[in-house]
Amino acid sequence: MSAPLLEIKDLTVSYQVGSNLLHRGGSRHRDVVRDVSLTVGRNQIFGLVGESGSGKTTVARTVLGLTAVRRGSVIFDGAELVGRRGFCVNQPRIQMIFQDPNNSLDPSMTVRQILAEPMIISRVVARSAIEEFSAELLATMDLPADALDRRPYQLSGGQRQRVGLARALATKPDLIVADECTSALDVTVQAHVLNLMMGLRETAGVSFLFISHNLGVIRHVADQVAVMRDGSVVEAAPAARLFAAPQHEYTRELLDSVPGFGDHE
Numbered sequence: 001m002s003a004p005l006l007e008i009k010d011l012t013v014s015y016q017v018g019s020n021l022l023h024r025g026g027s028r029h030r031d032v033v034r035d036v037s038l039t040v041g042r043n044q045i046f047g048l049v050g051e052s053g054s055g056k057t058t059v060a061r062t063v064l065g066l067t068a069v070r071r072g073s074v075i076f077d078g079a080e081l082v083g084r085r086g087f088c089v090n091q092p093r094i095q096m097i098f099q100d101p102n103n104s105l106d107p108s109m110t111v112r113q114i115l116a117e118p119m120i121i122s123r124v125v126a127r128s129a130i131e132e133f134s135a136e137l138l139a140t141m142d143l144p145a146d147a148l149d150r151r152p153y154q155l156s157g158g159q160r161q162r163v164g165l166a167r168a169l170a171t172k173p174d175l176i177v178a179d180e181c182t183s184a185l186d187v188t189v190q191a192h193v194l195n196l197m198m199g200l201r202e203t204a205g206v207s208f209l210f211i212s213h214n215l216g217v218i219r220h221v222a223d224q225v226a227v228m229r230d231g232s233v234v235e236a237a238p239a240a241r242l243f244a245a246p247q248h249e250y251t252r253e254l255l256d257s258v259p260g261f262g263d264h265e
């Protein structure tokens with residue numbers, strides 16, 4: 001049997017609080033993620049949900065090599081990603097999409113350049129195939145072919161987010177880490193982007209670590225869900241079971257706080 005796509009085991013991450021100047025005893029650390037374990041399967045959308053400050057983004061940043069691991073391991077396709085300095089090594093098969101495409105897409109570049117850049121850097125796509133693959137990515141994301149010649153400001157917010165997704169797909173990744181990637185979009189545009197992402201599971205064989213504080217969005221997209229509170233996972237279960245029969249008191253509280261989510265066991 002092949003290894004799971006992503007296994008996070010007993011992950012603890014801490015941030016420094018205070019400084020040497022203020023605290024004579026030296027700087028202190030605070031664990032913001034504590035002993036978190038979760039497994040993302042192949043072709044799976046794994047939803048990570050929890051209140052603001054519960055540590056969801058910190059988990060994502062750690063997998064992407066932006067924040068150091070204090071303890072634990074991050075195993076991708078059977079190989080340990082945590083390097084000697086405590087950061088996960090960069091893995092082109094893991095990509096991310098950001099909450100705000102306005103800040104993540106270079107305004108001076110055309111969509112053609114935005115899509116070509118990761119293909120050139122990662123060398124996953126031959127130079128001679130870049131134009132064709134770019135057109136294919138636009139079609140997959142329901143974007144018009146002439147979008148290739150536009151710059152981000154000449155697109156709508158939903159189109160920009162779909163360009164962000166197309167760019168993430170440009171290196172043919174196995175995993176996309178999506179942190180609040182649709183929360184800036186209005187509801188119908190959000191549904192369109194979410195449905196496209198769900199389709200990618202089958203068409204591109206991509207898994208998602210999908211982070212959101214929005215339970216409705218998580219229920220719509222996720223196969224598996226983990227609920228975080230105060231740095232820890234309090235409950236993890238297949239989505240259908242978690243929404244129908246939450247086991248942890250905090251999950252029940254979270255569901256009861258959203259109108260229409262209270263009719264669980």
Ligand SMILES: Nc1ncnc2c1ncn2[C@@H]1O[C@H](COP(=O)(O)OP(=O)(O)OP(=O)(O)O)[C@@H](O)[C@H]1O
Nearest residue numbers: 015016032050051052053054055056057058059213
């Ligand atoms: N660079 C940092 N230095 C110190 N503390 C930080 C840093 N980044 C985040 N934190 C703290 O770590 C905790 C977890 O933050 P994190 O952003 O992971 O939560 P979150 O669940 O993603 O929240 P949100 O839904 O609001 O984005 C919070 O208490 C936050 O204040």
